[in-house]
Amino acid sequence: MGGMNQTPASERVHIGFFGKRNAGKSSVMNKVTGQNLAVVSDVKGTTTDPVYKAMELLPLGPVVMMDTPGIDDEGELGSLRVKKSYQVLNKTDAAVLVIDGKNGMSQEDQALLERIKKKKIPSILVLNKRDMLEPEEVCQTLAGLPKGYEEGRDFLWVSAREGTGIQELKERLAVLAKPEENQKKIIGDLLSPGDFVVLVVPIDKAAPKGRLILPQQQTIRDILDSNGISVVVKEDRLKETLEGLERKPRMVVTDSQVFKKVSQDTPREILLTSFSILFARYKGNLETTVQGARALENLRDGDQVLISEGCTHHRQCGDIGTVKLPGWIQKYTGKNLKFSFTSGTEFSEELGEYSLIVHCGGCMLNEREMKYRLSCAQDQGVPMTNYGILIAYMNGILERSLEPFGL
8 A cells, every 4th residue: 555656545535335244335345446346245244354445536536445344243253343343433534334225224334323423424325235125125224214314415325236326426425535625734834945854764674675664755745845855864974964065954854763863963053853743743633742741750660651553564673662662761761661562453442551652653544543543542531642752852852843833
């Protein structure tokens, strides 16, 4: 899902297909996309894990299509699959609830619809298998829909087998899932045309071979879009780079791991921040995560700290999340703390056991998912911060790193 020439998944509209086993979720999604993205079968429970596919869907543009396991799956394994389906809701920008038109709306369908409404996710009910229904069956199914639901606006009849109603569904999705014009910038609103920005990128064992990581790529692109000039250096070349530039750069942006050294090598009159802090602002949670960092002072022996990453990657011996951060936190606090780690879609709704949550910048998560995680923490009174903000705080340079934003 992530070549350098593709729109990142976090910037795509996420469309989720939900429903009971054999309602036709996968078949409907395949028809909408015109591709066999999901395996279909008459056997109940063919979809056992969420299926994600990044693609272009006209007239929407870049999307991620998400097929989910049946919400009525049974047994211990089935309940885990249902849980995964509900987790997909946390990143869904538009939900398609597919209902078997012959059987009508079930209690499971109604419960899921309530969840969708509670999360304020735009949605459409899709009544599938229209070609198999007698007139009286159509009337029975319509009678079971929520009061006030209108055809074309709130629900649609389709036949995945014959392809009828699919074009109308695509048109409705284009309205429901149309992204708001994103005026937010990662860094561009802090620059004037022609400004220099020096980006500090360590190349260590954890760095991916042959490429820059996503936040670095996106920041460079935003600088270019804003007619700025980016200069990319390793941390050991920063000092000579700054001395060699003909004019003072507008800002230095660094990887959080080398915050301390970069702060020492960057003259005080030059603005300084990190990629993590830029993305905290971009995702809309900067002020909250700054407050979360200050909770470090309240940690006591035996407290549990959750360190969470939004992506999954191969852990290196010097991994920042599982190795460096725990060591730095222990050293700063002088406390004997317990650490837990999650990555990817793993993020528990039960967070009460933790005294602090430290999250990555969330470059691989869309805004809805990031806000969901933050709200889970806030609802349970658990402070949450991110890597860069916490590292800046522990190094005594948080105030300086927030100066570009007027905080």
